[in-house]
Amino acid sequence: MTYDVVIIGAGAAGLMCALEAGKRGRSVAVLERNEAVGKKIRISGGGRCNFTNIHTAPENFISGNPNFHKSALARYTPDDFIRLVRRHRISYHEKKLGQLFCDGSSRQIIHMLLKECEARNVSIRINCSVTSITKDGNFTIETTAGKIESHSCVIATGGLSIPKIGVTDLGYRIARQFHLRVTDVRPALVPLTLGGDEGRSLRGLSGVSLNAEVSCGRVMFPENILFTHKGLSGPAILQISSYWKPGGTIVVVPKQHPRRFVHKWRELYGDIPMEKWTLTPSGTEGYDKAEVTLSGVDTNELSSKTMESRRVPGLYFVGEVVDVTGQLGGFNFQWAWASGFVAGQYV
Ligand SMILES: Cc1cc2nc3c(=O)[nH]c(=O)nc-3n(C[C@H](O)[C@H](O)[C@H](O)COP(=O)(O)OP(=O)(O)OC[C@H]3O[C@@H](n4cnc5c(N)ncnc54)[C@H](O)[C@@H]3O)c2cc1C
Numbered sequence: 001m002t003y004d005v006v007i008i009g010a011g012a013a014g015l016m017c018a019l020e021a022g023k024r025g026r027s028v029a030v031l032e033r034n035e036a037v038g039k040k041i042r043i044s045g046g047g048r049c050n051f052t053n054i055h056t057a058p059e060n061f062i063s064g065n066p067n068f069h070k071s072a073l074a075r076y077t078p079d080d081f082i083r084l085v086r087r088h089r090i091s092y093h094e095k096k097l098g099q100l101f102c103d104g105s106s107r108q109i110i111h112m113l114l115k116e117c118e119a120r121n122v123s124i125r126i127n128c129s130v131t132s133i134t135k136d137g138n139f140t141i142e143t144t145a146g147k148i149e150s151h152s153c154v155i156a157t158g159g160l161s162i163p164k165i166g167v168t169d170l171g172y173r174i175a176r177q178f179h180l181r182v183t184d185v186r187p188a189l190v191p192l193t194l195g196g197d198e199g200r201s202l203r204g205l206s207g208v209s210l211n212a213e214v215s216c217g218r219v220m221f222p223e224n225i226l227f228t229h230k231g232l233s234g235p236a237i238l239q240i241s242s243y244w245k246p247g248g249t250i251v252v253v254p255k256q257h258p259r260r261f262v263h264k265w266r267e268l269y270g271d272i273p274m275e276k277w278t279l280t281p282s283g284t285e286g287y288d289k290a291e292v293t294l295s296g297v298d299t300n301e302l303s304s305k306t307m308e309s310r311r312v313p314g315l316y317f318v319g320e321v322v323d324v325t326g327q328l329g330g331f332n333f334q335w336a337w338a339s340g341f342v343a344g345q346y347v
Helices: 012-023 039-047 070-075 078-087 107-119 170-177 196-205 235-241 259-269 331-344
Strands: 002-008 028-031 050-053 092-094 099-102 123-125 130-136 138-143 146-155 186-188 209-216 219-227 231-233 250-254 277-279 292-294 315-317
Touching: 002 012, 002 138, 012 028, 012 107, 012 331, 028 146, 039 050, 039 107, 050 078, 050 331, 070 331, 078 107, 078 331, 130 170, 146 170, 170 315, 196 219, 196 259, 209 235, 219 235, 231 235
Parallel strands: 002 028, 002 146, 028 123, 146 315
Antiparallel strands: 050 099, 092 099, 130 138, 138 146, 186 292, 209 219, 209 250, 219 231, 250 277
């Protein structure tokens, strides 16, 4: 069977790309290894999907090339996605800092994308895991459900976080197979761990949360931090984790002084003022607890206008598999929508 476009991965970026390509009259198949589409959308935002951020700007993303994502983000904006959400009568609210969440359930977003795909005759195959891709003129895609051919092939396989919902490194492997560079990936938006005597002692604060400013180098986030039984979490820590490198330090400036924290501080540091707290995390809680994967397919390998590989015509990469990582707050979905949208105009 030959399609104009085969998209690997029915997540946020893959489904957006599929419906856009379908609008252009292309024959499209989306292949998904799980028994259901959009599993990460479903668990996102605590089940309510923080689907975009109205303040989205290029500065909210980390990439080897800080200009790469500008074009796609300008061509498909939060307003574009909000229009789609409104058209499907999905009610939503701003929780804080421009973060838009569904009032009901993240399933509404999945349902919306599926309806849009259905209206364009996109074929979606679940329980279909892609094992290899070769190119000889057309692409030949080997799957657990047989062989499929296509003119264009879009890799939308996402990142490595939350292995238990069924992630694969296929996207990175395909990139390397076609001699595209992949930058070193690591977990991001992830709790940090604290080791040694200090870490052990701070475990007693597990559950305590306080307002703080957390910085790493020149980057600073003013938000809550939360003590855990392994170290630190909470929005400010998740944000800073994307900028922290193993061996590096972070600085916490507490803005609140809850009693348990003050007590522990005196026990650990005596009379040292509680203003600026420099910590060397021992690591992160890894992909099991990470929201995203930092780095990915090197943006130098791709056209920022189309997301097509410069070396391999017809091969596209969209969403989290690309070396563009959003901060916490709806930016990762906005990148998935925008990159999927632009690729959908050219595949
Ligand atoms: C717990 C959690 C909460 C999050 N909450 C938010 C949030 O509220 N807001 C936000 O902006 N971001 C959030 N994120 C991040 C966001 O979910 C991702 O950045 C986004 O889903 C990436 O979209 P994607 O389409 O690139 O990848 P994904 O949505 O991960 O989709 C990739 C798809 O490819 C499939 N696949 C992989 N390998 C194969 C293969 N070999 N064959 C066939 N199919 C394959 C996978 O099964 C998956 O369905 C959250 C992430 C997590 C883990």
